[in-house]
Amino acid sequence: MSLLVTGSIGIDTVVSPFGRAEGVLGGSAVYFSYSASLFTPVRLVGVVGEDFPQAFRDKLIDRGFDLTGLETRAGSKTFRWQGSYEGAMNEATTLQTDLNVLGEAGPKIPTEFRDSRFVFLANTHPTLQRDLLGQLNGPEVVVCDTMNLWIDTERDSLMKTLSVVDGVVINDAEARSLSGQSNLVLAGRTILEWGPKFLVIKKGEHGSMLIMPDAVAVLPAFPTAEVCDPTGAGDSFAGGMMGYLASCGTLTAATLRSALARGTACASFAIEGFSLDGISRCQDGADVEARLADYRKVVQFD
Amino acid sequence: MSLLVTGSIGIDTVVSPFGRAEGVLGGSAVYFSYSASLFTPVRLVGVVGEDFPQAFRDKLIDRGFDLTGLETRAGSKTFRWQGSYEGAMNEATTLQTDLNVLGEAGPKIPTEFRDSRFVFLANTHPTLQRDLLGQLNGPEVVVCDTMNLWIDTERDSLMKTLSVVDGVVINDAEARSLSGQSNLVLAGRTILEWGPKFLVIKKGEHGSMLIMPDAVAVLPAFPTAEVCDPTGAGDSFAGGMMGYLASCGTLTAATLRSALARGTACASFAIEGFSLDGISRCQDGADVEARLADYRKVVQFD
Numbered sequence: 001m002s003l004l005v006t007g008s009i010g011i012d013t014v015v016s017p018f019g020r021a022e023g024v025l026g027g028s029a030v031y032f033s034y035s036a037s038l039f040t041p042v043r044l045v046g047v048v049g050e051d052f053p054q055a056f057r058d059k060l061i062d063r064g065f066d067l068t069g070l071e072t073r074a075g076s077k078t079f080r081w082q083g084s085y086e087g088a089m090n091e092a093t094t095l096q097t098d099l100n101v102l103g104e105a106g107p108k109i110p111t112e113f114r115d116s117r118f119v120f121l122a123n124t125h126p127t128l129q130r131d132l133l134g135q136l137n138g139p140e141v142v143v144c145d146t147m148n149l150w151i152d153t154e155r156d157s158l159m160k161t162l163s164v165v166d167g168v169v170i171n172d173a174e175a176r177s178l179s180g181q182s183n184l185v186l187a188g189r190t191i192l193e194w195g196p197k198f199l200v201i202k203k204g205e206h207g208s209m210l211i212m213p214d215a216v217a218v219l220p221a222f223p224t225a226e227v228c229d230p231t232g233a234g235d236s237f238a239g240g241m242m243g244y245l246a247s248c249g250t251l252t253a254a255t256l257r258s259a260l261a262r263g264t265a266c267a268s269f270a271i272e273g274f275s276l277d278g279i280s281r282c283q284d285g286a287d288v289e290a291r292l293a294d295y296r297k298v299v300q301f302d
Numbered sequence: 303m304s305l306l307v308t309g310s311i312g313i314d315t316v317v318s319p320f321g322r323a324e325g326v327l328g329g330s331a332v333y334f335s336y337s338a339s340l341f342t343p344v345r346l347v348g349v350v351g352e353d354f355p356q357a358f359r360d361k362l363i364d365r366g367f368d369l370t371g372l373e374t375r376a377g378s379k380t381f382r383w384q385g386s387y388e389g390a391m392n393e394a395t396t397l398q399t400d401l402n403v404l405g406e407a408g409p410k411i412p413t414e415f416r417d418s419r420f421v422f423l424a425n426t427h428p429t430l431q432r433d434l435l436g437q438l439n440g441p442e443v444v445v446c447d448t449m450n451l452w453i454d455t456e457r458d459s460l461m462k463t464l465s466v467v468d469g470v471v472i473n474d475a476e477a478r479s480l481s482g483q484s485n486l487v488l489a490g491r492t493i494l495e496w497g498p499k500f501l502v503i504k505k506g507e508h509g510s511m512l513i514m515p516d517a518v519a520v521l522p523a524f525p526t527a528e529v530c531d532p533t534g535a536g537d538s539f540a541g542g543m544m545g546y547l548a549s550c551g552t553l554t555a556a557t558l559r560s561a562l563a564r565g566t567a568c569a570s571f572a573i574e575g576f577s578l579d580g581i582s583r584c585q586d587g588a589d590v591e592a593r594l595a596d597y598r599k600v601v602q603f604d
Contacts, residue, residue: 088484149320185527186508205486206508207522218600220509220520225487254604261603298520300599301563302556 003140003246004043004113005032006132007122007235008102009052009070013095015084018228021274025056026074027079028122028145031232033065034279035239035266038288039247043116045069045132047107049077049086049150054302059276068110080178081262091103091232109135119244122240123147126154126161132180133164141160142168143242145234151178163195166251171202184209185216198256202234212262217257222268222295229274233267236279240266240288265291278296306345306415306441307334307460308434309424309537310381310404311372315397317386320530323576327358329381330424330447333534335367336581337541338422340590341549345418347371347434350408351379351402362576370412378392378403391436391532392506411437420548422540423550425449428456428463428567430437435466443553445469445544447536453480467495468553473504486511487518500558502565503538512562519559524570524597531576535569538581542568542590567593 001002007029014021034199044065052072060067077100083092106128114137121144142165148159151174158178162168168191172184179187183298188199188211201209207220241263248255253292265288272278282288309331316323335344346367354374361596362369379402385394408430416439423431431446444467452460453476460480464470470493474486481489490513503511507529509522512546543565550557567590574580584590 062497081416088478122479176390183527183529185525189527206505207520208521209525216510216525216600218522218525219603220511220522223487223511223520224517224534225491227485298518301559302518302519 001040001118001246001249002043002116003036003040003118003120003135003242004045004069004109004116005029005036005120005122005239005242006045006109007032007050007120007124009046010079010081011052012080012231012275013082014229014231016089016229016274017086019274021229022024024275025059026081026275028232028235030060030276031235031270031279032120032122032239032242033060034063034276035236035263035270036243036246037063037065038240038266038282038285039243039262041066042243043069043113045107045109045113047071047073047076047101047104049073050075052078058208068112069107071107073101073104073131076104083231085230087228092231102226104129117141118242119143120242121145121165122235122238126150126158129161130164141166141245143169143238145169145238146174146176146255147204148177161196162191163225165196167198167200167242168196169202169234171204171234175201176198185211188216195252200260202237204230204233208237208260210256212253212256215253217260219264220299222264222291223298224268225271226272228272228278230271231275233271236265236270237263239263261295262288265295303342303420303548303551304345305338305342305420305422305544306347306371306411306417306418306438307331307338307422307424307541307544308347308409309334309422309426310341311348312381312383312547314382314533316531318391318531318576319388321576326363326462326577328383328398328533328577330534330537331574332362332578333537334422334424334511334544336365336578337538337565337572338545338548339365339367340542340568340584340587341545341564343368344417344545345371345409347409348416349373349375349378349406350402351375354378354380371386371409373409375403375406378406385533387532390507391529393485394533408433419443420544421445422544423447423467424537424540428452428460431463432466443468443547447471447540448476448515450479452475461479461496463597464493467498469500469502470498471502471504471536471543473506473536477501477503487513488556490518495591499553502562504539506532506535509563510539510566512558514555514558519557519562521562521566524566524593525600526570526574529573530580532573533577535573538572539565539569542566561579563594563597564590
């Protein structure tokens with residue numbers, strides 16, 4: 001089933017205890033697409049500047065994304081982010097953000113993409129998320145991300161977006177802040193009252209929680225000693241999850257649980273290398289299933 | 303198989319968003335025993351003061367513990383702790399600690415208990431832990447807890463204790479501090495090099511991780527909206543784990559994984575009420591298995 005993603009496409013500089021990656025490919029929509037494309041064809045919608053390197057464009061083409069929705073805006077510069085990780089590496093310290101083209105008008109959904117059935121709206125202004133959604137011909141499943149900035153400053157608009165999506169994927173701090181509930185199960189129940197059919201809470205090294213109206217699923221992260229660069233882990237998770245869901249074509253408690261596991265596996269690959277190096281080692285769904293075989297042993301008990 | 307526990311027996315005052323419990327039964331050995339006794343008979347070793355209420359003693363008797371090793375020390379007062387929980391309730395704020403009898407000479411292992419095959423040394427000075435161990439006739443499986451105070455101030459003694467135990471159960475902050483490693487898998491591998499056959503890392507609301515020489519297991523906590531009082535959750539976890547292991551009588555990767563799940567279930571009961579009220583609703587192993595049936599659905603995926 002066709003899967004469309006809108007989000008950032010960026011140039012990152014990342015420092016971690018494992019080294020430094022300067023001017024590398026990044027962005028939420030890119031991380032998402034690398035994982036999602038392991039399961040289903042991906043339609044990538046976003047805007048870059050004139051400075052976006054051809055080598056990065058080639059990478060996106062090589063990975064097989066449909067780039068009809070990738071706009072290269074004349075006179076603009078690509079989004080750039082610099083961050084560092086220390087200690088438990090659970091959270092990035094942002095050293096610099098240059099919004100550049102992301103501070104201008106949003107992307108447009110190409111005509112050819114308007115029939116997309118599964119849609120992921122990566123984090124951006126909630127009004128832009130609804131604007132993008134309005135350009136689509138009634139997709140079946142729409143899932144969005146958001147961030148504390150919008151929870152704090154654009155709450156009314158965000159609530160409108162939440163009322164028109166099927167699912168939400170956010171991290172634990174965002175879930176707490178958005179709901180005003182410290183307990184994550186209560187946070188999830190509160191957010192579901194506002195419209196979504198399901199909420200996924202990303203907990204970094206602690207895994208994820210899926211809250212549905214009448215059930216909760218929790219999966220730990222795949223335990224690894226090789227955490228090189230956590231950048232994009234959450235977007236890789238969302239990509240694996242949505243890619244798997246789109247490949248199933250149905251949104252049920254069972255497919256959501258399975259999708260959560262695929263997201264977990266994809267995120268575990270993503271953090272093993274800088275930029276897209278980790279997830280790039282994963283070439284197809286079989287690689288994901290191989291990791292899931294290891295993962296099943298990790299969570300197994302009698 | 304006989305299970306002996308040494309640790310604190312205390313009188314707690316706890317404040318949480320759910321209310322206040324004043325002068326209630328607590329202590330690591332008590333929480334441990336309430337869970338462990340769901341699987342196997344428990345021998346409780348500890349010291350209380352003359353002020354220890356008869357009503358508390360009756361509770362311990364009613365729960366069926368062998369109190370031959372419970373010393374009531376004349377002229378001494380029972381250990382008291384006051385703490386409060388806020389927000390995500392992951393960590394207690396200690397308001398007051400009165401060591402009282404815990405600051406005096408440690409307990410003695412009664413002659414009748416020297417043949418104990420499974421032993422849990424709850425947190426206390428690592429030298430006292432070895433002293434207690436020396437009073438036993440070569441138990442089969444010895445597991446200890448510790449705390450940051452000893453990691454920071456009694457490292458040499460703690461290293462000696464680690465070299466003579468089979469397993470260690472500590473929380474994530476302690477594992478990181480003890481090992482000097484931020485990554486929990488690496489922290490676990492480092493600690494195993496010092497002697498133990500396995501390490502269990504308690505992660506509060508995020509569950510637990512079991513690290514063995516050639517395998518890792520990770521289980522999330524049971525997701526619940528009813529977190530009333532997290533006091534003793536870790537000791538309840540350890541009690542469920544050790545009680546189950548002692549009931550199996552063997553220490554294998556498979557029994558450890560199963561024990562981790564029983565510990566998870568016991569901790570989930572313990573936090574549902576103040577003091578021992580939560581775990582007291584659990585009357586036998588069947589109640590634990592019923593919760594595990596729910597838990598299996600939470601972590602299940604295809």
